[in-house]
Amino acid sequence: MTQPMTSPSEYSFSRTIPVDESYDLVVAGGGPAGTAAAVCAARLGLKTLLVEASGCLGGMGTSGLVASFGPVSDGERMLVGGFMKELLETMWRQKAFGPHVVREFLDGQLNRWVPFKPEHLKRILDDFAVAAGVELRFFTRLIEADVQDGRVRGVVLSNVEGLRYVKARTFVDATGDAALAALAGAECKVVLRDTDSVAPSTLCSLFGGMRWDDPAYGDDWRGIDAAKARTKTELLERAIADGHFTQADLFMPGMNKIGERTASLNAGHVFNLNPLSSRSLSDGMVFGRKLAVEYLEFFRKYVPGCADLELLATAPVMGVRDSRRIVGEFELGIEDFRNRRQFPDQIAVYNRPTDVHPTDTSKAEYERFLRDFDGKDNLGRGNSVGIPYSILVPRGSQNLWVAGRCHSSDTKVHGSIRAQSAAYMMGQAVGTAAAQSVASGEPACDLDTQVLVEKLREHGAYLPQKALARTMTR
Template identity: 80%
Template sequence: MSNDNAAWQYTRSIASDPTYDLVVAGGGPAGTAAAVCGARLGLKTLLLEATGCLGGMGTSGLVASFGPVSNGERMLVGGFMKELLERMWERQAFGPHVVQEFLHSQLNRWVAFRPEALKRILDEFAVAAGVEIRFFTRVIDADIEGRRLKGVVASNVEGLRYVPARTFVDCTGDAALAAAAGAECKVVLRDTDTVAPSTLCSLYAGVNWADPAYGDGGWKDLDTVRNRTKTELLEKAIADGHFSQEDRFMPGMNKIGQHSGALNGGHVFNLNPLSNRSLSDGMVFGRKLAVEYEAFYRKYVPGCEEIELLTTAPVMGVRDSRRIVGEFELGIEDFRARRQFADQVAVYNRPTDVHPTNTSKEEYERFLKDFHGKDNLGHGGSVGIPYSILVPRGWENLWVAGRCHSSDTKVHGSIRAQSAAYMMGQAAASAAAQSVRTGQPACDLDTAALVGSLREQGAYLPQAELSRHMTR
């Protein structure tokens, strides 16, 4: 007999680890950057990651492209993200069409890469920095005293373990640690009016990227493929009743190898990323959609007659689930004003990318208008990412980085990108290192010193004025 709402209380003693300087929960873009940079700054760092690899959505999720890293004039990313791009370039980890201008001076160019190459390179960075990594380990609970985190409870094949530390960075995407600690959070579906849909991404072989149907040397890059599949072929397939849902927006197939592609396509609408049942149903539905997309490419897209679906991702591609209520919330008016901040820890340029929330034509048109129109920062523009969106309000030794930062839904649609997440991760770890060194709490950190430290680490932070205090 089961009762869904029954509560069962239990108490037990569990083994405890020695105290770390920094525990990072989640080893996606934000978490890997946080752990590597924290360790490089001399912190004894432990990284707890639920899956068996680093990279998060970029590897486990098969989201095989970085959001733009330049503003059409210059590279905006610095520090660890720049180092990562350089290492990936050396190792030929990018799609064969990616040229250096994508990185240095191209507006709104997504940078496609091979997820397996990213996994390996991130392993190398983490090992070289001296990060202790525990894969297959999930953070499940928090031990707090006031607004201070004392330790986390982690679970893996060895059972439960208590891990005490001086500082913590939550990079779980879902703000899982912040929520467990009782930090105030916003939950999509409950506290926000828009729910960005999820997508289960997938990998394909047998793509003839050089098909002459596309002229001018063939499919040179993702944008060519995207535009054609989006505007003509997809509409035709929808009109033919090919798909089980009329999803008009498909970001497209990332060109990640000479004959292979990674598909960001097939929305799972209204998925609740914080409900296990909804996630489980979503995986089943996502895999069904991937088969429909394989058949779509074979039937409708020139050069894809021989395409083969190799695998879907083992994890759902969740765009938005839970964000912290930070010391500051970055809002769409800040974005449209291209606001710069004294305490900014990164600058970024990517249109707001809140995908259509349902299959209606109106929603698709709303998305296109935002993406190409007023919510696009344009050539040479950027918006600052202030330190204060990484600090759960009032907390002393807890930061978040990546997808669970504090911004409104529209801005979140821009700065949730992997390239921004890597930069936030570095900033959070640098703040943790400063806090360990000086005793300053997260919620009252000297941000002028933080900006100085990030600049020393190679971050591009063009603000002329600095401030001891964060933006609130």
């Protein structure tokens, strides 16, 4: 029923909407974090609903065409375990990686990104979710939270059927933007320019007609070897000097080899985009598509082996690196990272440089990025930082967890552990925590973390900490 206008800038209304069936767990967002959370919780017996705004699982890795996992090894051994390891092994068996990916990418190469075919990943995640008994609700957006006495009691979903109220005992926010946490009134940090250095966004794209066998090119263009890095920078600088690009962006993250003739491109920063503004996102999509064509023409004209390149598609969603994060029970900070700190309640360990992209096109920012990436913020061989449970718990939360991009860390650490490989591990941890909470009645903010760590180990997580603790790191 609509109500009269409360003011010229506000409109209030109330409606009665149908109540759907109840669940043990509702997961909002089916990216890496949400998919792992839902599958792992369902495998542990929770009646689980996974709500996803798009039409597939995988988030940035599929819808966003970010077709490369951040490193999964510390240079000596595979660091990821549990669900993420199972996913890697399945992708390896099914040949879902780029054709040049060898076992060493997974088992023992330092700072090695792992390219994959996004379409294949979609189907593997479908299979995992269906086999686990997760109820999937695609094209469905979570738009409101019902909080009573400090607990989230239910959420409002919007889809082709209209609005629905869904009750659950526990909730996971894996929306990337901390959308549910914010709606539930959890304290959040909005990461925008002037308050913190906001990482720029990128609209990723897909290309055909690539000549990966051209000797001048090699297997990827990430600049892993110094000679290629120099060539890449030289070519970009030449094109910029020629006035080829709209903006003089010196940093092009990567062209990933995902097939014998295909590639996914992570290039074209959309600076100063506000990921929490639909207008800014819309403007960003228009600009991103324009940049994709500029990169197509750049490759055709300046890069060996690319004369026949074709732009097959840009992603249907903006590649947002950072937007809103929760204020958690603990914030993982850069000193923890540089000290390679391990925690009794860690639910994963990880090794990836702090990949905080330049925030503008200045040379100073580009050089700052390179210094961090290759220097003090690179953990090095055989090392890792622990990801404690407490960065996934909004302060004082009873029955809501977050996982993935919207966890609690500072900007630099976020630049490392926002990677898909880490997001899958966080997802498994909160799905497991929700199952523990449903069984024991323990609130999220006071969960027995020793039990959680032991359960995660039982399910294959690699958690090398010697000392465990019953309470989380604060």
